[in-house]
Amino acid sequence: xxxxxxxxxxxxxxIQLRRIDELGDPLKAIGEAVDFSLFRPLLDQLFGxxxxxxxxxxxxxxxxxxxxxxxxxxxxxxxxxxxxxxxSASAQRFxxxxxxxAVPDSRTVWLFRDKLSKSRLPxxxxxxxxxxxxxxxxxxxxxxxxxxLLCREGRTVDAMIVEVPRQRNPQxxxxxxxEGEVPxxxxxxxxxxxxxxxxARWMVKRGRNHFGYxxxxxxxxxDCFIHGYVVSAANAHDSKxxxxxxxxxxxxxxxxxxxxxxxxxxxxxxxxxxxxxxRIHQQRLAGKELSEEQKQSNREKSKIRARIEHRFGRMKTxxxxxxxxxxxxxxxxATIGMLNLVYNLMEYTRVSRMAAA
Numbered sequence: 119x120x121x122x123x124x125x126x127x128x129x130x131x132x133i134q135l136r137r138i139d140e141l142g143d144p145l146k147a148i149g150e151a152v153d154f155s156l157f158r159p160l161l162d163q164l165f166g167x168x169x170x171x172x173x174x175x176x177x178x179x180x181x182x183x184x185x186x187x188x189x190x191x192x193x194x195x196x197x198x199x200x201x202x203x204x205x206s207a208s209a210q211r212f213x214x215x216x217x218x219x220a221v222p223d224s225r226t227v228w229l230f231r232d233k234l235s236k237s238r239l240p241x242x243x244x245x246x247x248x249x250x251x252x253x254x255x256x257x258x259x260x261x262x263x264x265x266x267l268l269c270r271e272g273r274t275v276d277a278m279i280v281e282v283p284r285q286r287n288p289q290x291x292x293x294x295x296x297e298g299e300v301p302x303x304x305x306x307x308x309x310x311x312x313x314x315x316x317x318a319r320w321m322v323k324r325g326r327n328h329f330g331y332x333x334x335x336x337x338x339x340x341d342c343f344i345h346g347y348v349v350s351a352a353n354a355h356d357s358k359x360x361x362x363x364x365x366x367x368x369x370x371x372x373x374x375x376x377x378x379x380x381x382x383x384x385x386x387x388x389x390x391x392x393x394x395x396x397r398i399h400q401q402r403l404a405g406k407e408l409s410e411e412q413k414q415s416n417r418e419k420s421k422i423r424a425r426i427e428h429r430f431g432r433m434k435t436x437x438x439x440x441x442x443x444x445x446x447x448x449x450x451x452a453t454i455g456m457l458n459l460v461y462n463l464m465e466y467t468r469v470s471r472m473a474a475a
Contacts (some may be wrong), residue, residue: 134207144467145191145212151467157183160257164237164250177222182230183254184213185222190460193438196224235452249448251455255347258462262343267469269338272394273345274375274426275364276337277356278433280454281330281441282318317447319353328352330442333454336361337426339375342465344429347458349451357382365392373397375423378416399423433461 139146161179188209189199202209203221215221222230237250248256262268285292291301295316304311318330332354335347346363356379364374365388373395376385381401389396399416402408408416437457444453 135211138208143208145188145208147471148187148191148463148467149212151470152463154180154184156261157254157257160253164239164253165233177226177230178214181214182222182227183234185227186231186234186456187460187463188212189227190437190457191464195443196227199227200224231452232449235449249451249455251452251459255455255459255462258459258466259343259345262462262466267341267466268343268345269340270372272339272373272375272397272422273336273364274339274423275334275356275360275380276376276423276426276430277332277334277359278430279321279323279328279330279352280333280450281328282315282445282450283443284329285315285318287314313445315445317351317450319351321352331447331450331454332356332359333458334359334361335426335429335458336364337429339373339422339425342425342429342469343462344458347455349447349454351447356380357385360385365389365394367392367394371395375419375426377423378402397422429461432464433457436464437461 158180161183165179185199185203188194188202189196192199192202192209194202200221200223203213203215207217210217210219210221234250239247239250239253241247259268287295287301291304294301296319300311300316304314320327320329322328330352332350332352333347334350334356336345337343338345346361348359348361350359356377360380374389374397376398378399378401380398385398386396397419399419400408400412437460442450442453444450
């Protein structure tokens with residue numbers, strides 16, 4: 119390739135990016151609003167010391183983290199993500215690559231995500247450390263709190279089902295899985311076992327069967343961020359998987375909301391201890407209807423509680439976050455946690471742009 123051709127290539131790429139900017143590039147907006155260097159020290163802590171032996175040096179961890187963000191923003195499989203990194207000038211700029219750089223292949227992306235999903239921070243004496251994605255989420259949550267963007271007027275808790283590929287197992291094997299056992303025949307077939315999700319569970323919601331996990335989140339009543347989350351099997355009862363931040367005092371006259379699934383004495387007692395007003399919907403008891411006063415009270419509470427549904431709606435439309443392709447609780451927890459983190463990154467970008475306008 120001659121010098122003139124190289125210069126033409128760079129010039130064409132520059133024209134391409136300017137045209138993309140004129141049309142409005144969401145990735146550029148995220149890159150300008152979010153200081154991604156915030157995550158580098160924690161990523162280095164999670165992945166440990168880099169190897170110095172012979173062979174190709176490992177990919178930059180922050181670049182790979184941004185690749186995972188890109189994947190969720192655009193809803194891509196690992197294979198399509200590799201193609202996007204080769205083909206898209208916008209994607210290259212976001213992660214920090216030039217048109218002539220090598221790009222991480224789909225296998226490299228999978229391995230990085232898998233290692234991240236299994237990473238943990240060391241805990242204090244007698245306590246287990248949190249997983250790597252939860253640590254990254256918490257790091258950015260503290261950044262939002264430091265900027266005064268997390269409301270203190272109260273919070274709402276809710277959950278959404280995140281589906282995974284359905285398992286077609288014989289009845290006897292399903293019975294063993296529900297009892298926490300791995301079918302003996304699977305233990306002799308490691309490849310088959312690797313394709314079986316023994317952590318996901320079935321549940322029925324509004325007459326429809328769902329198989330997968332549950333993403334329980336807490337959001338502020340007057341902001342659009344996610345303050346905390348817990349990932350569990352889909353059949354776990356909502357009232358048993360409330361994120362701890364729901365019980366943190368949020369300021370004077372704070373009131374916490376939730377639908378009737380969270381109406382129980384344990385949650386009510388913890389909110390009272392924290393000095394938080396309980397605005398959880400009242401539950402209809404078996405064989406007994408709610409009074410008109412109770413129904414009206416629930417309708418008033420719904421005006422605030424329903425706001426958390428907007429977060430799930432944006433995850434569904436913008437991040438395609440209601441189904442997964444990974445297997446097992448560890449990987450699903452990491453992917454769902456990244457989904458929650460990327461949602462906050464995008465919401466922060468939106469808020470920053472509105473403030474600058």
